[in-house]
Each structure stands twice: as structure tokens, then as C-alpha cells.
Amino acid sequence: MSRPKRLHPVAAVSTGLRMLKEAFFPLVILLVFGGGESGSWALFELIAVPVIILLLIGYGILDWFRFTYWIEEGELRIESGIFIRKKRYIRFERIHSLDTSEGIPQRLFGLVKMKVETAGSSGEQAEATLTAITKNEAGHITEIFNDVKRGGKVPSAIRFETDRLQNFQEEKVEKDRRVFQQSFKELFIMALTSGGVGVVFSGGLALFGQFEELIPYNRLFVGVEQFINGSFVFISIIVVFVLLFAYLAATAGILLKYAYFTVTKSEGKIIISRGLFEKRQLTIPLEKIQALRITENIIRQSLGYASVYVEYAGGSILDKESSQIMLFPLIKKEQIQVLTEQFIPEYKIDVEINPVPPRSFRRYLFRVSIIMIPITAVFSFFFRPVGFLSILLLPIGAIWAYLCYRAAGWNISGNQLQLRSRVLSKQTMIFQKKKIQAVYSEVSPFQKRTRLASISATVTSGAGPRTGKVIDLEAADSERITDWFA
């Protein structure tokens, strides 16, 4: 049994900052748009804003003051709440994982933020967060957690000997045999080829919205000479630069977020840590892994790279990031087998994928064309001169359909099922039979005529069900997969 303890005072600052961040936009709106020029309003602003900020800081301090935690009878007990007291007792056996992260306030004082996750699919109530505790303290809680997981009991007397803790950490380092570290070069490629593109697009759209009044869209369509309109060129250059900047910023953001990406395996657990400014550490018990997902977007695929994710039954619905976990952010395709083997040996990656039969290509083509042809028709008809450009969509659509068709395939080896398909990125789901929750097979009348079928399998994950699907495989193969599962 230990005495109730408070978090490190930094927690108060951290809570206050968080509240301030949430209140930031309302405050700005109040300041910028609320004002008239009249003196009384200005005076109100002068008083209200500092008062609100003080209140928030006060709240942070009170919240910190009223938050206590201790360990008693194999439970982590937390009492919190300023007016309404919340007591949360979490049994160590029930704890799924302990995740630590370090934000900037925590790093300044050598502290960590610890998130306690239980098997709660019930979402927010199932977890607790210790906003700022010393590393010793975190190590101590982890130690108890590990003891309990090893089938030991919670030590009745809790000691806080730092040397013991250090021993423990050294011990741990010795046991950590397998380590994967994302190389900087690959991290850089990943940052360049990832979401940044999306940012560019959305940023671009937003900007074009902003410049609508400046760019004479209407005149653009009148004649070609307008294209060389000086102001237009000038604005385009600005836009291109802004987009480039947004792209670089996004890339830098990803670099920071995934810097020092390290995966370590230790005692049936996988520990992933990453981040330059905000360090995050995530612990995944091996048996909670539901499936493996390999994703290749077109650019990465052409460079021979892929990303590997694990679908994980922990985490909460609210925190999507913790349930869709990158195991290897970007690795060469031929390395996947070797690396996965070291961390999750159950999963076999290099197996021969049975493709879907050639006759299903027609169906892939058909599905794309019922989207593309009407779009092309509408654009060509209504936006006569420029709209004809949309005819380009047809060959693009055909290529896309072909890529989707080529990607589709399946494999069964032992107790493992692989389903591969493409929507935009090529996605391979690798299931173990004992983790699959349900298998669906679908046959439409058209598929029946050509003896084709679609198959999908679903596993659970922290963010809800995850499904892998193959469309238009041989009906006999679909049957084989259901028979394998039954």
C-alpha cells in the first residue's frame, strides 16, 4: 500500500495549457470580431481576457491539486475531479498496456505522461491518464504491471529504490534482442510520399477559394491570351510557392513525428517508440494483434516500398492513432518477410498469391466505367470546350481498373489467410484463423453467371471492425476459403 500521491506540478501547467489551447480560438474570435470601437467594450475585453486566462490556470492548478493516485491491493487507484469526485480503481490484471509519451513540458523536467489502457472497447471510460510523473515512477508502475503479467503478485510493500529500477532497466535492455530502427533515408522518402500530397491538394483548394476574387476565372475561358495575363502568372507563382511550402511543412511534420522510430521486442510484447519533440511509446502485447496490414500506395509501390501496420484490439475508439499502429513505416518490400519474422513469427508474408481469373477483369473495368463514363459525359456536354479534357479520365480509369484487377488475390497457408486488393493503395490483409471474427461470401446474379464471387473477412480492432476483401475471385476459391474457415 502506498500513500496517495499527486502528479508532478508540471501537470497543472500542462492541463492549463491544454485548456488554453482549447479556449484559444473562442478568445481570438472574441477579441477580433467581438469588438466595437466603443470604450466600454474595449474595457470589457481588457478585463475579460486576463480573467479567463487566470481562471483557466486556476482550474489547472485545482485540477492538479485534487488529482491523487496510489497503488493498493493490486489496483491503480485514481481520485480526481474538482467538484464531482471521480474514483477510478483499475486492477493491474485488467490493464492492457501502458503507453508513455513526452510532450515539451514533460521533457523539460524529465517527466513522462502515462496512459493506462484497459481492454475497454467501451471507449473513454476505460482508460486513465497520468499527465506528468517522474520516469522513476513510470518505471515503477511498469514494473508492477510486468510482474502481474508474468503471473506474479503485486508486491505488498512498494519500494522506491532507484537503483533497483536501474537494474531493472539494464536487465530489460539485455533481454531486448530484436530491434528495428527506421533509417533516416527511408523516413525521408516516407515523409515525401505520404499524406503531404493530400495536404497540397486540400491546401490548394482552400487557396483557390481564397483567390477566387483575384483570379479572373471567368475570363480564363474566354481566350488563350488571357492565360498570359500578368497578374495571373504572378498569382500562380505565389500559389505554387505556397503549395510547395505546405508540402515541405507537411513533410517536416511527418519527419518530426516519426523520427527515431524504433520497434523493440521483449517478452511477448512489441514496444514502438517515436518522435523528436513529442516522444511516444506504445506497448502492444503480441496476443492482442488481430491482423497484419501491408499498404503500398502507387508512388511507394513503384519505388519498391511498403508500410506495415498491425491491427490491434486495444486502444480506444477516440484515439484512432493507437489502434492503427505502424509497425514498419516504410521498408523495402523484400525485407518485410525477414523483419516480420523477427517480431511476429506467426505471420508469413512471402507466399504465392492466387490471382483472380482473367475474366473478372471485365467486371473491374465495368465498375470503374459506370463511374467514369457519366462523369465524362456530363463534363463533355456541359462544359463544352474545356470539358473534353475529362475524356482523359477514360484511359486513366482503365489503367486504374487494371491495377485493381492485378492487385486482387488471396492465399491460404496453414492457419493464415491473405486477402489482397486495391482501392487507391494496394492493401494486403493477413489474418490468422483464430483471430477472424466472421467470413462473408457474396454472389450477385452477374457473378453467378460467370462463376465468380467476393469474399471478405473481419477482425476486431480498437477502432472497430477491420475488413479485408477480394472481389471477383473464382467461386470455387471463395468456397475453398469458407471451407478452410469453417
Next chain:
Amino acid sequence: MAPQKFISEKALKVWRLTGLFVSLISWAVSAGTIFLIVFFDWPRWIIAGIILLALVFTYADIYLVPLIRWKRWRYDVRESEIEIQSGLFVIRRTLVPMVRVQHVDTRQGPLLRKYGLASVQISTAATIHEIPALDLYEADKLRRYISAMASVVEEDV
């Protein structure tokens, strides 16, 4: 091998009744549209089209769709797995291993209650599967059977 057991024949009645309500709504919408057409003096042939469409929908909602749905709906609860077949156009077969079942519910809405029916909902860690409209006795029996079978092999997710 496709599942063999049919759901209760009374389901057909329940679905037809539901279909009736749906088609009443579609008639109300049609009436509103016809009023607008008359009011704004749009071409009258649209009215004929709307009435035809409403008739087709009514036929489908009350007769055709429930019939096909009922014919398609099959289920089999075996010792180690549950198989469900459903669908109107696309036939979907679902296979759920008994060990994956987390809990079973029976549910009864007012319509189902009136006909002495209940639906069985089977939940796994990720998915929910429904067998709609079984006789109440059958549904209860099924629920007990599945929960007994499911608890035989307990496995943590």
C-alpha cells in the same frame, strides 16, 4: 453447402406490413410532388410517371422484396459455427465460428411481438449478425443453445 433452415413464415407478413408503411410514405411524397406539379403548372405527363413509379415501388415493397428476401434468408446453427445467408440481389453468406461469439440477444419490436416472433442477434468482438423473425420459442431455444455452445470454448480476444 448452403444453410438449410428457413426463418418463420410469419416474417413474410411482418415484412409486408413494413412494406405497406414504406409505400404509404412513398405515396405521401408522390401526392406532394403531384400537388407541386399542378400548382406550378409543369407538364402533366410527369404525374403519370410518378404514379407509375409509386405503383412499381408499392408492388416491390409489399410483394416482391419481402418474398425474395424471405426465400433467401436461411440459417444453420451447428456445433462449431453459425452460418447465415441473406440478400436480395447479392447473396451474402456469413460464417461465424462459435468460439468467436461473445453474446446472444433476442429482440422483439412491437410488430414482431404481435406475431409472436423475435430476432436473434449474435455479437462477436467486431461484428453483429442477425437472424430476423424466428418464432419466439425457436429464438429462445437458439439463444440458449448458442450461448451454451459459445461458453464451452472460452478464448480471449
